[in-house]
Every structure is written in C-alpha cells, then in structure tokens.
Amino acid sequence: MSISASQPQKPSSGPGTDSRTVTDRLVEANAKYAAAFTDPGMDARPVLKVAVVACMDARLDLHAALGLKLGDCHTIRNAGGVVTDDIIRSLTISQRALGTRSVVLIHHTGCGLLNLTEDFRHDIEAEVGQRPAWAVEAFKDLDQDVRQSMQRVRTSPFLPHRDDVRGFVFDVTTGLLREIDPRP
Numbered sequence: 723m724s725i726s727a728s729q730p731q732k733p734s735s736g737p738g739t740d741s742r743t744v745t746d747r748l749v750e751a752n753a754k755y756a757a758a759f760t761d762p763g764m765d766a767r768p769v770l771k772v773a774v775v776a777c778m779d780a781r782l783d784l785h786a787a788l789g790l791k792l793g794d795c796h797t798i799r800n801a802g803g804v805v806t807d808d809i810i811r812s813l814t815i816s817q818r819a820l821g822t823r824s825v826v827l828i829h830h831t832g833c834g835l836l837n838l839t840e841d842f843r844h845d846i847e848a849e850v851g852q853r854p855a856w857a858v859e860a861f862k863d864l865d866q867d868v869r870q871s872m873q874r875v876r877t878s879p880f881l882p883h884r885d886d887v888r889g890f891v892f893d894v895t896t897g898l899l900r901e902i903d904p905r906p
C-alpha cells in the first residue's frame with residue numbers, strides 16, 4: 723500500500739501539506755519559465771566552441787562559476803566528471819558535428835566518488851545477481867583523476883581537437899577553480 727493511499731486526505735494549503743512531487747514542482751516552474759521565454763534564435767553550435775565535462779554534483783553551478791551564458795558551451799556531466807566512453811561519444815559529437823574545439827574538465831572537492839570503491843559494483847552484483855557492465859571509476863586522488871581524464875581526452879583517436887584540453891578542481895567551499903598540471 724502506498725503512503726498516500728494509507729493517509730487521510732489533507733487540506734491542500736499550509737506548511738507540510740504539499741502533495742506535489744518534486745517533478746510536479748519542476749513542471750510548474752517550467753510553465754512560468756516558458757511564459758516569460760522568448761526564442762533566442764540560437765544555432766545549436768556553442769558560441770564559445772567549448773565543451774565542459776564536469777561532475778553531476780548539485781553544488782556545482784557551471785554557468786555561474788564560469789561566467790557562461792545560454793548558448794555558450796556544451797555541458798557534459800556524469801558522476802565524477804569521469805571521461806568514460808560515453809563522455810568520449812558526446813565530445814566526439816560536440817567536436818565533429820557541432821564545432822567545439824576546447825575541452826574543460828572539472829572535478830571538485832568533496833566528490834561522492836572519493837568515498838566509493840569498486841566494491842560498490844560487487845555489492846550491487848551480490849544484491850541483484852547481475853554485475854553492472856560499467857566501472858564505478860572511483861578515485862582517491864582528485865588531482866590524479868583529473869590528469870587521467872585529460873589523458874583520456876588527449877589520446878582519443880575520435881577527437882579532432884586535442885590541443886586545448888585543461889583540467890581543474892572546483893572547491894565547493896570557496897567556489898574557486900584550481901588548475902591541474904597534466905604532468906604530476
């Protein structure tokens with residue numbers, strides 16, 4: 723039995739009685755956004771010809787942190803900002819079909835992946851009886867993982883533009899980027 727089915731009907735006003743799901747709230751916010759929206763008439767190709775690869779972390783507001791505006795860049799995000807095959811897929815499309823030339827990689831302090839190991843994957847296998855095909859890509863050393871990510875981009879045969887690839891660690895407490903030297 724669901725919680726909502728087991729609870730008596732509550733009035734729809736007042737604190738703590740909001741029955742909307744989070745998605746309901748997002749859809750409502752979108753209606754307001756669309757009401758004030760005017761078509762910027764933009765091309766799909768990013769104005770600054772840059773792709774930013776970053777962690778999905780909720781504290782990292784890429785556009786605000788990097789002074790980016792709508793239409794400026796591609797943002798490609800996953801857990802950790804790790805350069806996986808799927809990130810390479812997106813970067814390949816970004817460069818070959820949509821004209822980007824520069825790649826910026828951003829990891830951050832306090833990343834959830836710092837506390838995980840590949841045991842995460844084994845535990846899932848034990849629980850559900852199937853091992854995920856993907857690696858967790860957990861890491862203990864932020865700087866080293868940024869270096870590895872830069873290396874993966876720079877050695878990808880699919881990417882035509884590999885000369886402007888820079889990596890950074892974003893400090894979630896100060897908002898500041900720290901650039902990582904590709905050579906340890």
Ligand SMILES: [Zn+2]
Pocket residue numbers: 777778779801802803830832833834835
């Ligand atoms: Zn993270």
